[in-house]
Amino acid sequence: MNSPAPSMPVAAGDEDSAKRRQILLGARQVFLDLGFDGASMGEIAKAAGVSKGTLYVYFTDKHTLFEAMCECEMRVQGIEKLSINPDDDVASVLRKFGQSYMELLCRPQGGSTIRTIMAIAERMPELGRRYYHNVPANWIGKLADYLNNQTAAGRLDIGNTELAASQFLMSCQATLFLPFIMQVSPPPSSERIAEVVESAVRMFLAAYQVKS
C-alpha cells in the first residue's frame, strides 16, 4: 500500500533501501559482539527486526552480509570528515588527530570493529587488507601527508613520515587499547585519552620537532 510508486520501485538488492540499512544495523550489533562464527543469522534477524528469510533477500549469505557490514564500518571509520586545520600549530593538530583516532578505537558503544576483523583476517585475508587500507592506513596516510608538509616547511625533521605517523598513532594507544580490548578496563574516558595523547605528542615532538 505504502510501497513506492511503481514507476520507481526500490529493488530488494538496492544498495540503499531502508530495510537494508536496518539489517546492516542489526548485523553490526551481533557480529561485533560475537564475531563472525559466534553470530547466528537468527540472532541477526531478531536484532534487525526482520525475518530470517528477509536477510537472504538482501544478502546472498552470511559471508556477504558480514562483508557488507564491514564495508559500511570502513566508510564510517574513514576520515573524510576529519580535516586537519592548517592554521593550528603542530601540537594541536597531533592532539586532535590522536584524540579522534583513539575515540574511534575505543568507542564505548558496542563491540570493536577492528577486533572483529583482526579475528577473521586469517580466513578472510582480502577483508583484512581492505580494512587495513581503508582505516588504519588511511589515518596514517593523512597524518603522514601533514607531517610531510610540515617537514617541507621546516617545522619538523622526519626521515620516514609514514613510520613516524604510525609511531605516533601507536603510542597514543599506550596503556589504553589493549586493556580495553582485553576486558581489563572499561573504555577510557575522553580525559584519560587526552592525557595519554598529550604524552604521545610530547614524545613525538621531542624526537621530530626542529629546534628553532
Next chain:
Amino acid sequence: MNSPAPSMPVAAGDEDSAKRRQILLGARQVFLDLGFDGASMGEIAKAAGVSKGTLYVYFTDKHTLFEAMCECEMRVQGIEKLSINPDDDVASVLRKFGQSYMELLCRPQGGSTIRTIMAIAERMPELGRRYYHNVPANWIGKLADYLNNQTAAGRLDIGNTELAASQFLMSCQATLFLPFIMQVSPPPSSERIAEVVESAVRMFLAAYQVKS
C-alpha cells in the same frame, strides 16, 4: 630429559603426558588459525593425530581445551627468560627488549595468540584479563622497572614509567603489527623489526633521556 621412561606409561589425567602435549599442539594450530568458534574438535583431533574421543579423556570440553592451550601460550610468552643486562647502555637494553617483544608478536609460525584471545575476550573476559596480565602487562612491567631504575640513576627523566614503557612497546609495533595481523604483509623479518625498533628507541630517548 626427565620425561618418564617409555616403559612406564603416564596416566591420562597427568598434567604433562606426551599425549596431552600432542593434543595441545594440535589445538594450538587449529585454534590460532580458526579462532575458538571456527575451530572444530574434529579438526583438532585430526591435527593432533588422535581420535575425537581422546580429546575428551584429557580435557573436559572445548572450552577447557582452549583455556589450557592459552595458558600454555601464556607460559611460553611469559618473560622469565628475558633478562635485562644492567651493564648494557639504555639504548641497547631498549633495542633488545623491543626486538624480543616484536618477534614474539609477529612470530611467523602459526597464528597469533594475541589475536585469538582478543577475538574472544568479550565472551571470556577472565581469559582476556589473564592474558593481558601475564603477557603484555608483564613485559610493560619489566620494562617499567628498568626505566624506574634508570630514572633513579639519573640517566632518564620519566614521570610515568609505566606509560613510557607502554609507549615504547607500542611504537615498536609501528607499521609492523597491524599489517601483519591484517594479512597485508607477511611476518616482518628480524631486520625489518630492527629498523623500526631502532626508530622507536631514538624517539624514546629523544623524549626521555637526560641531556648530559
Next chain:
Amino acid sequence: MNSPAPSMPVAAGDEDSAKRRQILLGARQVFLDLGFDGASMGEIAKAAGVSKGTLYVYFTDKHTLFEAMCECEMRVQGIEKLSINPDDDVASVLRKFGQSYMELLCRPQGGSTIRTIMAIAERMPELGRRYYHNVPANWIGKLADYLNNQTAAGRLDIGNTELAASQFLMSCQATLFLPFIMQVSPPPSSERIAEVVESAVRMFLAAYQVKS
C-alpha cells in the same frame, strides 16, 4: 472442526498445530517402544515424518518433547469420558469401570505409557507424580466417590473407600497386566478381561456388599 482453514498456516509455536501433533504421534510411538533413553531424536523424526531440525522448532529438547508426549497421554487417559451411570446396579458399574481401566492399561496398539513413565520416574519424579495423580489416582478417586455414595445409600459397607477402590482396580489386573507388560502374553482380549473383571467384582461384592 474448529481447526484453522488450510489457507491460514499455524505458527510453529502454536500449541495445537498439525505438525506438532504429528511429531507427538511419532514421539509417542518411539518413546513408548524404547523408553526415554533408548529413543533417539533421529528415530522420532523418522517416525514422525519430519526432519530432525523440525523437532527442535516445536520442542526445546528431548526432555521437553518427552514431557509433552506424556502430558498428552495423561489427557487421553484421564477419565472425563467415563461417566458412571447411577441407574446401573453396583455390579454393573464396577464391571464397566474395571473393563475400561483394564482396556486402558493393556491397549494393544503401541507401547505402554504407564510402563514408560514408571521406568523414568526415579529420574523425573515430578513427571511420575503428575502421571500418578492424573491417571491412576484419578480413576481411584472417581471410583472411591461412587463407593462413598453407595455406602451412604446403605448398599455397601466400606470403611476406607479409597483403599477399597484401589483394591478393586488392582485385583482387576490379576493374571493380566504383568504377563502383558512382561511380554509373556499378548494384550488380553476384551473377553479375557471381562472374565477377570467379573471375578474381581464378585470378590469385591462378597467383601463389601451389604447383605440385605
Next chain:
Amino acid sequence: MNSPAPSMPVAAGDEDSAKRRQILLGARQVFLDLGFDGASMGEIAKAAGVSKGTLYVYFTDKHTLFEAMCECEMRVQGIEKLSINPDDDVASVLRKFGQSYMELLCRPQGGSTIRTIMAIAERMPELGRRYYHNVPANWIGKLADYLNNQTAAGRLDIGNTELAASQFLMSCQATLFLPFIMQVSPPPSSERIAEVVESAVRMFLAAYQVKS
C-alpha cells in the same frame, strides 16, 4: 601373590568368583537406579570398584552383564526361602505371604528390579518372560498350590486358584506399589503394608472362605 594356588586356578569366566560378584553388585546398583540405557559401563565399573576393562573380562558386553544381574536378582527374589507353615490358619498364611511379597516389591534400598525389567521387556522379551516366571509367577504358583490344598481340604471354595492367588497378591499392592514406584510416596513402612495386607486378607476370605 595371594592369587589362588596354580593347581586350582579361578578362571575369569568362573560363575562364582569374588570379583564377579563384586561386579554384579555394582551393576545392580547402577542398573536399578538408571535403567539399562541410562546406565553406563563406566559408572558400573566405578560402582564396582574395578576398571572398565575388567568388566569385559567377566562379561561379554553390557547386555550380558545386565542379564546376569537380572538372573541374580531372580534367584534372590525366588521364594525358596519362604515356606508356608501348614499349621497356621489360612488368614495367617495369607498375611505372611502378602507381607513378604510386598516387602520384596517395595524394598527401600536401591531401585526396583521389577520396574527395571518392565522398562526393558519390550526390547528384551525373553528376559521379561524369565523374570515373570521366576518371580511373580513363582509366588502366584506357590500360593495357588496352597489354595488348592485348602480347597481340597474344604476350607476354601475357589474355582480358579491361580486367578485367586493373583487377585490376592494384586490387592495387597493397593495404594502402595504405584505411589511408591511413581515417586509419590516413600517406601511404605512394614506397618502400613500390614494394614493393607490385612484388608486384602479380609476381602479374600470374604469371597473364598467356606462358611462353616
Next chain:
DNA sequence: AATGAATGAGTCTTCATTCAT
C-alpha cells in the same frame, strides 16, 4: 588377570539456507 588409554560410532543439538505462501 587386570588395567586404563584409545577409539569411533552414535547422540543431541544448532544453524545457514531454501521455499511455498
Next chain:
DNA sequence: AATGAATGAAGACTCATTCAT
C-alpha cells in the same frame, strides 16, 4: 517483498568396546 516453517549438514560430546601392557 516478506515471511517463517522446514531442512540437513555439521558440531560438541558420550560411551560401549578393544587392546597393548
